[in-house]
Amino acid sequence: MSERIGVIGAGSWGTTLANLLARKGLDVTLWAYEAELVEEMRATRVNSFFLPGIELAPGLSFTNSLEEAAARKDFLVLVSPSQVMRGVLAQLAPLLRAGVVLVNASKGIELDTLMTMDQVCAAVLPPEVARCFSVLSGPSFAREVSLEMPTAVVAASGDAAVAAAVQRLFTTPSFRVYTNTDVVGVEIGGALKNVIAVAAGISDGLGLGHNTRAALITRGLAEMTRLGLSMGAQAETFAGLAGMGDLVLTCTGDLSRNRTVGMKLGQGMKLADILGEMRMVAEGVKTAESAYRLARRTGVEMPITEKVYQVLHEDKPARQAVMELMTRDLKAERW
Numbered sequence: 001m002s003e004r005i006g007v008i009g010a011g012s013w014g015t016t017l018a019n020l021l022a023r024k025g026l027d028v029t030l031w032a033y034e035a036e037l038v039e040e041m042r043a044t045r046v047n048s049f050f051l052p053g054i055e056l057a058p059g060l061s062f063t064n065s066l067e068e069a070a071a072r073k074d075f076l077v078l079v080s081p082s083q084v085m086r087g088v089l090a091q092l093a094p095l096l097r098a099g100v101v102l103v104n105a106s107k108g109i110e111l112d113t114l115m116t117m118d119q120v121c122a123a124v125l126p127p128e129v130a131r132c133f134s135v136l137s138g139p140s141f142a143r144e145v146s147l148e149m150p151t152a153v154v155a156a157s158g159d160a161a162v163a164a165a166v167q168r169l170f171t172t173p174s175f176r177v178y179t180n181t182d183v184v185g186v187e188i189g190g191a192l193k194n195v196i197a198v199a200a201g202i203s204d205g206l207g208l209g210h211n212t213r214a215a216l217i218t219r220g221l222a223e224m225t226r227l228g229l230s231m232g233a234q235a236e237t238f239a240g241l242a243g244m245g246d247l248v249l250t251c252t253g254d255l256s257r258n259r260t261v262g263m264k265l266g267q268g269m270k271l272a273d274i275l276g277e278m279r280m281v282a283e284g285v286k287t288a289e290s291a292y293r294l295a296r297r298t299g300v301e302m303p304i305t306e307k308v309y310q311v312l313h314e315d316k317p318a319r320q321a322v323m324e325l326m327t328r329d330l331k332a333e334r335w
């Protein structure tokens, strides 16, 4: 392969994906928002800000210029946090050529507009550029991927040929990529699992047990699926890697930033203090509000999301939120 690839965002996931491609011998340019991070990666070939201890492959080059990262590329991997994606895309829009394959690897719902990342791309980019959109999602902690621990993810696009191209691009012996055509389902699964992971963290932080966590995962999946279906997603996507797969990982894995935020809340810390000591992004904090508002707008019942929103943003005590969830009206089990 002789593809030229730009990766936009040098956080832990952007750096990991760029490094995975460079390890395959591909020509990859990684754009970092922080100029000093570019200097550091050039000098040391390590991203100590976001991915310490992982050596970066020789074929990987670094830039603080979006033009250098994006111009004349065949694939552009978008890995900026979802709440800043629109601003980054607006700067990229005049630089992109028709036919470049866009790969969104960011997981969130924009707070101001309640749009998923495919919708933000369609709104900001010229139609001939936004057409080749795909989303890469699934259970994938950056550090484990960097250490080449076997991982399976999904590449979704409305155009099966684009999904197949992304599958070929990213596949390695330790990174297995499935294709899917349900962009909405994959976007919604990746975004909402972060909210449920905050809930699972709160439960763990309160000292509740495995029963509670299993209930949150299962009923969390039900409400994720309900919202997805109301937006045109397919139910089976939520049983797959971008749904249940990522939900299980993020609700149980100690590496999850979203679960960690929840744990600290459950232990009594204030959100502002938790976020104040984090350099990395926990997308579920803002997506909890996006999802809560989407649920109200669409009339979809999302009780766990509602309680996470209230604990995060309305100072509801975590124990009260648990009690309110447990004493809701009794009902039949259903999606």
Ligand SMILES: NC(=O)c1ccc[n+]([C@@H]2O[C@H](COP(=O)([O-])OP(=O)(O)OC[C@H]3O[C@@H](n4cnc5c(N)ncnc54)[C@H](O)[C@@H]3O)[C@@H](O)[C@H]2O)c1
Residues within 6 Å of the ligand: 009, 010, 011, 012, 013, 014, 015, 032, 033, 034, 050, 079, 080, 081, 082, 084, 088, 105, 106, 107, 108, 140, 141, 142, 143, 279, 280, 281, 282, 283
């Ligand atoms: N880390 C993972 O394991 C992982 C795995 C899959 C998906 N993701 C998703 O990838 C996306 C990026 O997360 P990450 O973990 O790579 O980031 P990170 O938390 O490691 O780092 C934060 C990132 O935000 C960037 N940033 C901060 N302010 C910015 C601004 N104003 N404009 C542009 N960029 C800015 C930083 O440069 C850095 O790239 C998120 O949506 C996340 O959910 C992460």
Ligand SMILES: O=P(O)(O)OC[C@H](O)CO
Residues within 6 Å of the ligand: 107, 138, 139, 140, 141, 142, 194, 197, 246, 249, 250, 255, 256, 257, 258, 259, 281, 282, 283
């Ligand atoms: O660390 P988190 O909670 O942002 O999760 C990272 C990835 O999304 C897991 O698939």
